[in-house]
Structure formats: structure tokens, C-alpha cells
Amino acid sequence: MHMGFRAPPAGRAAGSGSAHFKEALPRLCEAVEEADFIAIDGEFTGISDGPSVSALTNGLDTPEERYCKLRKHSMNFLLFQFGLCTFKYDQNQSIYITKAFNFYVFPKPFNRTSPDIKFICQSSSIDFLASQGFDFNKVFRSGIPYLTQEEESQLREQYEERRGQINGNGPITYTPNSSMSVSHVPEDQRAFIKTVEDKVEDLLKNSEKSVDLEPCTGFQRKLIYQTLNSRQSKGLHVETLENDKKERFIQISKVDDEERRRREQQKQQREQEELNDAVGFSRVIRAVSKSGKLVVGHNMLLDVMHTIHQFCGPVPEELDDFKEVTMSVFPRLVDTKLMASIQPFKEIIHNTSLGELHKRLIEKPFKSPQTECPENFQSYDTSSEQLHEAGYDAYITGLCFISMANYLGTFLTPPKSHISARSKLLEPFYNKLFLMRVIDIPYLNMCGPDLQPKRDHVLYVTFPKEWKTCDLYQLFSAFGNIQVSWIDDTSAFVSLSQTDQVQIAINTSRYAESYRIQTYAEYIQSRQKSTNTNRRWASDGWADTSYSAAAMMTGSGFSHGHSRQHSKKRSISPSLEEQNCNADSSWTHYCSVKKIKTDGDGSQAQADVSGSDGAVDWLGQQTDEGGSYPGQDQEEEPIRGKRNRKHKKRKSDDAETTPPPLFDVPQVW
Numbered sequence: 001m002h003m004g005f006r007a008p009p010a011g012r013a014a015g016s017g018s019a020h021f022k023e024a025l026p027r028l029c030e031a032v033e034e035a036d037f038i039a040i041d042g043e044f045t046g047i048s049d050g051p052s053v054s055a056l057t058n059g060l061d062t063p064e065e066r067y068c069k070l071r072k073h074s075m076n077f078l079l080f081q082f083g084l085c086t087f088k089y090d091q092n093q094s095i096y097i098t099k100a101f102n103f104y105v106f107p108k109p110f111n112r113t114s115p116d117i118k119f120i121c122q123s124s125s126i127d128f129l130a131s132q133g134f135d136f137n138k139v140f141r142s143g144i145p146y147l148t149q150e151e152e153s154q155l156r157e158q159y160e161e162r163r164g165q166i167n168g169n170g171p172i173t174y175t176p177n178s179s180m181s182v183s184h185v186p187e188d189q190r191a192f193i194k195t196v197e198d199k200v201e202d203l204l205k206n207s208e209k210s211v212d213l214e215p216c217t218g219f220q221r222k223l224i225y226q227t228l229n230s231r232q233s234k235g236l237h238v239e240t241l242e243n244d245k246k247e248r249f250i251q252i253s254k255v256d257d258e259e260r261r262r263r264e265q266q267k268q269q270r271e272q273e274e275l276n277d278a279v280g281f282s283r284v285i286r287a288v289s290k291s292g293k294l295v296v297g298h299n300m301l302l303d304v305m306h307t308i309h310q311f312c313g314p315v316p317e318e319l320d321d322f323k324e325v326t327m328s329v330f331p332r333l334v335d336t337k338l339m340a341s342i343q344p345f346k347e348i349i350h351n352t353s354l355g356e357l358h359k360r361l362i363e364k365p366f367k368s369p370q371t372e373c374p375e376n377f378q379s380y381d382t383s384s385e386q387l388h389e390a391g392y393d394a395y396i397t398g399l400c401f402i403s404m405a406n407y408l409g410t411f412l413t414p415p416k417s418h419i420s421a422r423s424k425l426l427e428p429f430y431n432k433l434f435l436m437r438v439i440d441i442p443y444l445n446m447c448g449p450d451l452q453p454k455r456d457h458v459l460y461v462t463f464p465k466e467w468k469t470c471d472l473y474q475l476f477s478a479f480g481n482i483q484v485s486w487i488d489d490t491s492a493f494v495s496l497s498q499t500d501q502v503q504i505a506i507n508t509s510r511y512a513e514s515y516r517i518q519t520y521a522e523y524i525q526s527r528q529k530s531t532n533t534n535r536r537w538a539s540d541g542w543a544d545t546s547y548s549a550a551a552m553m554t555g556s557g558f559s560h561g562h563s564r565q566h567s568k569k570r571s572i573s574p575s576l577e578e579q580n581c582n583a584d585s586s587w588t589h590y591c592s593v594k595k596i597k598t599d600g601d602g603s604q605a606q607a608d609v610s611g612s613d614g615a616v617d618w619l620g621q622q623t624d625e626g627g628s629y630p631g632q633d634q635e636e637e638p639i640r641g642k643r644n645r646k647h648k649k650r651k652s653d654d655a656e657t658t659p660p661p662l663f664d665v666p667q668v669w
Contacts, residue, residue, distance in 0.1 A: 021144045021280065024101065027377075028084070029287045031099040035086035037294040037421040039398035041390045042303040043081035043129075046122025048073045051488075057437040059485045060458060060493045062524075063450040066435060067319040070305060075315060078119040079306040080105050080139050083390025084284065087398050087421075094418065095370045096402065100378040102391030103281060105310075106143025110278040113158055115151050145280040148313045152279055159271060189223055192216075196224055200236070200252060209254055215247035224250055237263055285311040289329045294421050298354045298397045299337040301433045301444060304330065323446050327431070334426065336400045338434040338443050344411070345404060358382070358396045361403035365410070367417075369402040457499045459506075460523035462491045463515040475515070479505065493520070 032038060048056045050073045061069070085100040107117035130136075147155070185193050196213060203211045213224070221240060228238055237255045242248050255263065285307060288295065297303050304326060309315045312329055316322050326333075339345060340352040349360050362368040373379035380395050408425045409416035419425055431446040440453045461472065469484055476482045476494060483495040496502060502519060509517040518526075 021103070022277075025283060027099075028101055028284060031086040032287050032291050032293065035088050035099075035291075035293055037087055037296055037398070037401070038288055038291075039085045039087065039296045039394040039401065040288075040300070040303060040307075041083040041297065041393035041397060042079045042306055043083075043390050044074075044077045044079055044125070044302070044306060045119065046074075046077040046125045047302075048122070049076055049120055054437075055486055055488070058487060058493070059437055059439045059483075060455065060495070060520075061435075061438055062452075063435065063441060063444050064319045066438065067322060067444075068317075070302065071315055071317070071322075074302060075305065075309050076118075076120045077122065077306075078105075078107075079303075079310055080143065081390045082281070082284075082307075083392065083394035084288075085391065085394040085398050087402070089418070089420070090372075093372075095372050098371045098373050098377075098395060098398070100373070100380060100391045100395050102378060102389055103284070104139045104143045105146060105281050106139050107310075108143060108145045110145060110274050114155060114278060115147070145278050146282045146311055147279050148282065148311065150313060152275075152282075155275055155278070159275060185223055185227070189220065192220060193223055193227055197227065200228065203252060203254060204235075211252050212241075213250045213252070215243065215249040218248070221248065221250055228252070239263075239267070282311040285329070292331055294332045294334060295330050296334045296336060296397055296401045298335065298357075298393070298400070299434050299436060300333070300335050301435070304333070304433065326446055333431050333433065333446065334401065334429050335432065335434045335443070336397055336404065338432055339401070339404050339429055341434065341442060344408070354393060354396065354400070357400050361400050366403045366407055369399060369406070371399070455520040457496045457502060458520040459494045459496065459502065460491065460518040460520060461494050461515060465489045467515075476505065 047053055051069075056069050056073060057066070082103045082105055083101070084103075085098055088097045089095075090097055107115065107119075109116050199211055199213065216224075225238060228236060235254060235256070237253045237260050239251050239253075240248055241251050253263070305315055305322075308322075308325060308329055312325070316325060336357070337352050337354075340349045340357050348365070349357065351357065351360070360366070378391055380392050382396060382399070405419040405421070405423070405426060406417060408423075409419040411425075432443040433446060435441055435444055440455070441451050444450060461475075463471070467490075469486075472484050472492060472494060473482065476496070479496050479498075479501050481497045485493040485495070487493065496505065506517055506519065509515065
């Protein structure tokens with residue numbers, strides 16, 4: 001997901017519709033299995049059901065606060081278009097083979113017992129989609145259904161229970177249970193039932209094999225079943241069907257015992273096929289998860305949240321539980337918006353929106369990758385810029401990833417023009433999702449604790465509901481330039497330009513009646529006390545997370561043991577001060593490192609980049625001797641199918657030299 005809403009041009013719907021989906025699914029699964037990586041993109045019916053987007057993305061949100069906001073205000077919208085594009089590199093031709101898919105998704109109930117999903121729409125979003133020619137009829141009429149794992153299990157249990165009743169002691173024809181049975185025929189329905197009985201008598205006397213009754217109400221169908229089971233049960237098969245207008249009617253057929261059994265088997269087979277069809281698009285997510293392949297997106301936090309929420313199970317309340325579930329479903333993620341926002345790209349890419357990013361990455365010093373699309377797959381022409389279709393957005397997201405990955409190859413000695421999606425050069429970007437509009441926390445770390453800047457210059461202010469931004473500026477007018485970040489109608493963060501002004505502001509507000517000022521540290525402490533009061537604790541003193549979605553997903557291919565060692569307790573997040581780093585330093589070391597590589601004799605460059613395809617310290621992280629990053633065990637498989645081997649420590653003086661970091665933020669482990 002990137003800024004703005006996108007819809008497909010009229011007439012383009014690769015993979016839409018249940019019939020087309022059945023044909024496309026085997027090809028998609030094959031494409032996923034052979035892919036080097038997979039790019040995805042999603043479209044939604046809205047973003048926020050309450051606060052404005054600016055309030056939803058407060059610049060001083062903690063990762064936990066941002067996640068809770070999105071979970072509370074965004075998950076009731078529907079992800080109703082999903083784009084997926086697979087990329088496989090052909091070594092012989094030096095070209096990427098792309099296979100793109102664009103799906104309309106809609107939770108259409110397939111029978112009376114299937115989930116009847118409620119969702120909301122945001123008028124501004126729908127208006128924009130309509131202006132872009134979005135085909136809403138295609139979504140609602142031909143959208144692919146889906147079920148979560150739990151919903152599928154419940155429906156299969158109901159199916160097995162009904163089949164057991166049919167194959168057990170109960171009659172083959174339908175018999176209403178006690179809650180549905182009607183003791184007598186009401187006066188106003190007797191004429192209707194008499195007409196049905198007459199039609200059945202005529203059927204038994206003539207040569208016709210069946211008769212279809214007129215569509216009727218559910219109560220009338222119960223009366224028909226009751227009457228025929230009590231008076232005409234032998235030699236008849238009674239079944240409720242549905243016509244093209246979704247009207248239910250009863251079909252009565254003359255059958256012998258063998259024919260009746262055959263029809264019941266056919267009915268069971270149809271129900272099984274309906275249930276398999278109802279699982280629908282969830283099969284795509286399961287195939288991607290089972291493959292363990294790298295999944296690439298652009299500004300993809302909402303894409304990941306909606307994908308898990310709709311197709312796997314409700315996203316959990318706690319951020320740490322969400323991280324665990326996500327790593328079980330998608331063990332390796334890369335966000336191209338984050339890549340473009342940090343070194344070594346930050347100073348040469350100034351607009352990271354998807355369309356503008358793609359335009360920049362086809363210019364020097366970058367190089368656009370060569371691609372080829374096989375016949376019978378959706379092909380795209382980037383010159384026409386179709387930024388309104390999820391499949392196209394997934395396609396150019398993949399192109400952006402390739403261009404940036406290949407650019408990292410210029411740091412190697414000798415340089416490499418192609419960098420594999422499995423390269424260690426990309427490991428620092430793994431499982432870090434871009435946090436939009438957060439001032440000092442660039443990403444959500446899916447594999448461990450998040451950054452916790454101290455924010456000593458920030459004040460938490462509460463005030464009357466009538467206050468406006470100008471009132472806050474007036475209140476702090478003596479402190480020079482300030483920045484106001486609204487939380488809700490009665491509270492906001494105020495960032496001062498000087499840390500030593502904080503205590504002065506606190507002292508001047510001590511006797512104020514209409515407002516209250518706290519330091520940021522006091523605000524966080526009060527929040528933590530409130531959270532801890534409601535949290536359960538296990539016997540070892542660590543929080544007891546009751547969410548079991550990860551365990552639930554194990555049975556359907558959603559669990560990946562190589563994604564993270566969940567048994568390890570997380571370390572406390574590092575602060576900016578502890579690491580002696582400055583998040584506002586603008587990463588000034590980049591040029592000097594680049595110069596070392598080009599001007600040196602190669603030995604210094606080997607200190608920057610280990611091996612021909614080693615892990616470079618883009619994020620300012622400290623690698624160990626084996627080239628693994630903190631939080632990655634030596635025995636863990638960093639790349640699927642290959643085990644990380646320990647390398648012998650280089651003994652040369654050059655190898656002992658550590659270059660300055662390219663991305664000057666605290667260490668993340």
C-alpha cells in the first residue's frame with residue numbers, strides 16, 4: 001500500500017471471478033514456487049473509521065501506539081483488490097521473468113451457515129476509486145471469496161456433522177429438527193400445501209421424473225418437508241435449490257433407493273466443492289506463506305495487517321503478538337519505501353512515493369532491470385503508468401526492489417551488476433516495515449524490539465476540548481519554535497527546540513488549572529502502568545501472551561521455524577543515548593565510505609563489504625564474525641535452503657578496520 005487509492009482501469013481483471021480463479025490458482029502456485037521473490041500490493045475501501053489520517057499517523061507515535069491505532073481504526077475496512085507479481089531471474093539471458101496477477105476479493109457467503117462479513121467504506125476512498133473507473137460490480141459480483149483457518153474448520157465440522165447424520169440412523173430425505181418442526185399447518189397456508197400435495201400426486205401418476213415448485217418462503221419450505229416426510233416419504237427425493245435470482249425453491253424427484261443414495265452423494269460432493277471454493281483466495285496467501293519466499297511491498301504495514309486479518313485470522317491486540325504471527329505467515333519481508341528512505345539511497349532519492357520512486361530508479365546511477373512476461377500472463381507497460389491497479393503496483397514495486405538491490409552491488413569489489421534476492425547485502429532490510437510520518441522511528445522491527453528514542457525535548461499537554469493549535473502556540477510562545485502533534489481533542493505532544501527548556505515549561509505550569517504538562521518520560525511511564533495492570537504474567541515473570549494464532553496457523557503451512565526463535569526473551573530496546581547515535585545526523589558518512597571503495601586498492605572495500613556478496617552495514621548494525629546480524633542465531637537459516645556457516649576471522653589489519661556506519665541509528669537486535 002502506498003499513498004493514495006488505486007483502482008484498475010476498466011476491463012482489466014486478470015484472475016478475477018471464481019471460475020477464472022480456479023484456472024489461475026495452479027499457475028499462480030507454480031509461479032510462487034519457482035520465484036526468487038514475490039511483490040504484493042493491496043487496495044482497501046478506506047483507511048480510518050474515526051480520526052483523520054494525520055491524527056492516525058501522529059509524528060510521535062510509539063510503534064505500539066501506531067499499531068493499536070491501525071488495528072482499531074483500519075481493520076473494519078475491506079481489502080478488496082490484491083495484486084501479486086512473481087520475479088524469477090534467468091541467469092542465461094540476464095533477465096527477470098515476471099508473472100503478475102490481479103484479484104478482486106469479496107467475502108461472498110456461499111450458504112446460510114457461512115460467515116456473513118460486515119465491512120465499512122470511507123466516502124472519500126470510494127469517490128476516488130469511482131473517479132478512477134473502478135468496477136465495483138466486478139468486486140461484488142465476481143469477487144473471489146475467502147475464509148480464515150478458523151472459519152474453514154468450523155464449516156468443515158458442520159459439514160461432517162451433517163454427513164454423519166445422513167449416513168447414520170436418520171432418514172435420507174430431509175427431516176426438520178425439533179426447533180424447526182411445525183406441529184400443524186396454519187389456516188392461511190393450507191391452500192398452499194394442498195397445491196403442493198396435488199402436484200406430488202400428479203408426479204407419481206405421470207411419466208415425469210421431477211417437478212420444481214415455485215420459489216417460496218423458508219417457513220413454507222418447512223411445511224412442505226414436514227408434509228411430504230409424514231405422508232409421501234417413500235420413493236421421493238426432496239431438495240432445496242437456488243435459481244439464478246438467488247430465490248430458493250424445492251425440487252421433488254421420483255427415485256428408488258439406489259438413485260436416492262447417488263443423489264445424496266452428489267449433494268455431498270457439491271457441498272464439499274462449495275466449501276473448497278469458499279476457502280478461495282486464502283489459498284493464495286497459504287501458497288505464498290508455505291513457499292517461505294521473500295515478500296516485497298511498498299509502505300506495506302497496512303497490506304500485511306489486512307492480509308493477515310482477512311485471510312489468516314484477526315490481528316492480535318498486542319504488537320509483539322502481531323510480530324510473531326506475521327513472522328509465522330511471512331518469514332521474510334522487505335519494504336521498498338523504507339529502503340528508499342535510508343542510506344545508501346536517502347541522499348539520491350528525494351520522493352519515495354511509488355510512482356515517483358519508479359521514475360527515479362530508471363535514471364542514473366540506477367539501472368532499470370530487463371523483464372519478460374510469458375504468454376497467458378498479465379503484462380504491463382511502465383510507459384503508460386497504470387498506477388491504479390494492484391497487480392501493476394506489485395509489478396513496479398518489484399522493479400524498484402531490483403533496481404535498489406542491484407545498486408548495492410556497486411559497493412562490492414569488484415562490482416556486481418546483479419544482486420540476488422537471497423544476497424546477504426539485503427539482510428539489514430529484512431523484516432523492517434516503514435512507519436509513515438513518525439519523526440524519529442523510521443521502521444517497525446518485526447524480528448525484535450523497536451527503537452525507543454528518549455524524546456527529552458517533548459512535552460505531553462492536556463487541555464480543554466475548546467483549545468486550538470493557536471492556543472498551544474500562544475501558551476509556548478516564550479520558547480521559540482515548537483512543533484505540535486495532536487493526539488486527540490484534549491491532548492497533544494509539544495516538541496521544544498531546546499531540551500533545557502523542558503523543566504522551565506514544567507515549572508511555569510505547576511499551578512495552572514486549565515491545562516497540565518508532563519514530560520514525555522512521565523507520559524510513557526503512566527501508559528506502561530496502565531498496560532501492566534491489565535496484563536497477565538507467567539510463572540517466569542514474563543508476560544503471558546494468550547494469542548494462539550501462530551499455533552493455529554501451523555496446521556496450514558503458516559509456521560516457519562526459521563523465522564525467529566520465539567522462546568528467547570526480547571531485550572530491552574536500545575535508546576539513542578545508549579548507542580551514542582543521533583537520529584538527525586542525516587547519515588553524513590555515506591560519501592566518505594563510497595570514496596573509500598572507489599579510491600582504495602580493494603582491501604579497505606573488503607572491510608566495508610564482506611566477500612563478494614556479503615552483508616554490508618546499511619543500518620549501522622554490528623555484524624559478528626559469521627556475517628549474521630544481531631537477533632539471527634548462528635544455526636538459523638538466513639536464506640531458505642542454505643545454512644549460515646561461521647567464517648574464520650580475517651587476520652589482516654585492513655579487515656580489522658571498521659568503516660563508519662552508513663545509517664546512523666541505534667543498533668537493533
